[in-house]
Amino acid sequence: xxxxxxxxxxxxxxxxxxxxxxxxxxxxxxxxxxxxxxxxxxxxxxxxxxxxxxxxxxxxxxxxxxxxxxxxxxxxxxxxxxxxxxxxxxxxxxxxxxxxxxxx
Numbered sequence: 001x002x003x004x005x006x007x008x009x010x011x012x013x014x015x016x017x018x019x020x021x022x023x024x025x026x027x028x029x030x031x032x033x034x035x036x037x038x039x040x041x042x043x044x045x046x047x048x049x050x051x052x053x054x055x056x057x058x059x060x061x062x063x064x065x066x067x068x069x070x071x072x073x074x075x076x077x078x079x080x081x082x083x084x085x086x087x088x089x090x091x092x093x094x095x096x097x098x099x100x101x102x103x104x
Contacts, residue, residue, distance in 0.1 A: 042083040049081035053090065 008079050044052065049072075050060045064072040064079055071082030 004060075006048045018085070044081045044083050044086070046081075049086060052086060070072070 008019060020023050046057075046060065047050075049069075050057055060069070061079075063069045064074075064081075069081065069086065071085030
C-alpha cells in the first residue's frame with residue numbers, strides 16, 4: 001500500500017489562501033494504482049517519513065530542523081517530506097563508509 005499523494009493531485013491542491021503551493025497534495029490518504037512517475041513525487045507526513053527512514057522521531061525532527069533532510073518542508077505546524085528525495089538521501093548514505101567512533 002502506498003501512502004501520500006502525488007503533487008498536483010485533486011486532493012488538497014490549494015493552500016489555505018486558495019493559491020497553488022509547492023506542497024500541493026499534502027493529504028496522506030492511501031491512493032489507488034499510481035504510475036511509478038507519480039510515486040516519485042509523493043509528499044509524506046512526518047510519521048510516514050520516519051517509518052521510511054527507520055529513524056526515531058527525535059532524529060528525523062532534528063535532521064529536518066537543521067536542513068539536513070532533503071525535501072523536508074514545514075507547512076504550517078506540520079512537516080512534509082518528498083519521498084523521492086528521501087530515498088536518494090538514503091541511497092547516498094548507504095554507499096558511504098561508516099565513521100568509526102573512538103571510545104576512551
